[in-house]
Amino acid sequence: MSLGQKIGRLRQERGLTLQEVSEGSGLTPSFLSRLERDKVNISVANLRKLAQFFSVQMTHFFEGEDDQQLGQVVRVADRVRLSLDDAPVQVFSLLPPNSDLDARLIEAYPGSSQQGFSSRGSQMVHVLAGHVRYTLGEEQYDLAPGDTLFFRDDTAYSWTNTGHSIATMLTVSTLNPRDER
Incomplete structure (x- = not known):
């Protein structure tokens, strides 16, 4: 796989989107x-910008898929944050x-909410706290700690932290078969 493809x-x-990567990296969409x-x-300077934006090491772009081990560990310190640092939903x-x-691990302040549309396949939400x-x-x-909700793709959804403390959720989504590579 080429560097551009990676x-x-x-x-x-x-x-x-290309626009989102552009805004985060300072490189033009074109x-x-x-x-x-x-x-x-x-x-190298622009590749460094992309590595910083994606929160990966520059070597990530040069690693061959054949070089990967059977298992891969994502350490707490290496998790990629998909939200802004000061957002009410992390x-x-x-x-x-x-x-x-x-x-994904989602941490939401009391009263915070989010909406979306599941188009990636089936989705599971497990409330940890x-x-x-x-x-x-x-x-x-209404979900409490230990509850799990499952729903299929093509579903509009929203959620709100209705409690008085931070809500922590684990979400797992499968790829929609029509989106597979």
Whole structure:
């Protein structure tokens, strides 16, 4: 896999647009598009910008898939933060970028909420701490520590931390078969 393909794959696995990567890295969307299609070369300084944006080591872009071990550990200190540092909802990726699953740890302040649309396949939400109200279409589910909610793709959802303390959730999503590489 070429360097450009690896960058494009990483962007897609994170669910980011070229514009979002552009804004976070300072590189233009047109340059990023040409880079992903292997139409231009990248300087070390610009590759460093992308590595910082994606929170990976620069060597990540040069590691061959054949070089990977059977298991991969993502240490707490190496988790990729998918949210702004001061956001009321903190989201951390729990798996390496080449995974066929998407697993996230979500920490939400009391009263914080989020909405989304599940288009990646099936999704599971497990509440580790706190109280959360999930809304799927017209249905509402009040979840407490230890509760697990499962729903399928193509579902609009929202949730709110209804408790008085930080709610911590584990979410795991499968890839939608039509999105597989």
